[in-house]
Amino acid sequence: MLTFAQIWKMRRAHYLSGLIITLFTGLHLFNHVCSLFGAETHIETMRILRHFYRNPFIETILLFAVVVQIISGLKLFKISRKSAASRFDKLHIWSGLYLAFFFIFHVSAVMIGRGVLNLDTNFYFGVAGLNTFPFNLFFIPYYTFAILSFFGHIASIHNKKMNSNILSFTPGQQAKAILVFGFVLTVIIFYGLTNRFQGVLVPAEYNILIGK
Numbered sequence: 001m002l003t004f005a006q007i008w009k010m011r012r013a014h015y016l017s018g019l020i021i022t023l024f025t026g027l028h029l030f031n032h033v034c035s036l037f038g039a040e041t042h043i044e045t046m047r048i049l050r051h052f053y054r055n056p057f058i059e060t061i062l063l064f065a066v067v068v069q070i071i072s073g074l075k076l077f078k079i080s081r082k083s084a085a086s087r088f089d090k091l092h093i094w095s096g097l098y099l100a101f102f103f104i105f106h107v108s109a110v111m112i113g114r115g116v117l118n119l120d121t122n123f124y125f126g127v128a129g130l131n132t133f134p135f136n137l138f139f140i141p142y143y144t145f146a147i148l149s150f151f152g153h154i155a156s157i158h159n160k161k162m163n164s165n166i167l168s169f170t171p172g173q174q175a176k177a178i179l180v181f182g183f184v185l186t187v188i189i190f191y192g193l194t195n196r197f198q199g200v201l202v203p204a205e206y207n208i209l210i211g212k
Contacts, residue, residue, distance in 0.1 A: 014072040017065040035192030092156035095149035151182025
């Protein structure tokens with residue numbers, strides 16, 4: 001049984017690690033939006049952003065934040081799931097649970113791609129399975145729920161922490177606006193990663209991802 005002080009420290013660690021991950025995720029989603037302008041733009045944008053997050057110091061901090069987020073998130077889910085009352089409370093804990101498992105599988109996949117398969121985990125690493133049947137039956141909902149869970153988690157936290165109206169919009173209305181933004185952004189990103197993908201030749205080294 002955790003004490004109040006231990007739970008407070010865990011929530012604090014979860015919150016701080018979440019801020020680090022949110023910063024990276026924002027950059028990562030912006031990178032995916034760039035796919036609207038083609039694979040080359042996506043890859044070039046990623047190359048520039050990697051100067052920021054793929055140096056040993058920043059990447060170590062980011063990976064540590066992910067580990068803290070997963071461990072603390074699973075423990076907080078166990079503590080909070082029975083006491084969640086409102087819809088946003090439930091959204092908070094269940095979106096967090098999905099994100100925890102997504103981080104485990106996604107980070108592992110990227111590390112295996114880089115370290116074992118010796119692939120550049122760029123645009124082609126993500127879209128190979130996303131645009132190939134039957135793999136897309138898994139990857140489309142897998143990534144969709146990840147993005148929606150990210151914005152759902154932010155929206156529920158915003159609703160909980162905001163105490164004042166902004167431009168006459170209540171915290172609940174603001175949280176719903178975040179959810180709508182997340183949904184629209186998900187559609188835009190998938191348009192860039194799928195519809196724009198038509199006619200783009202995937203390099204042969206990525207065929208290993210789809211069993212070719």
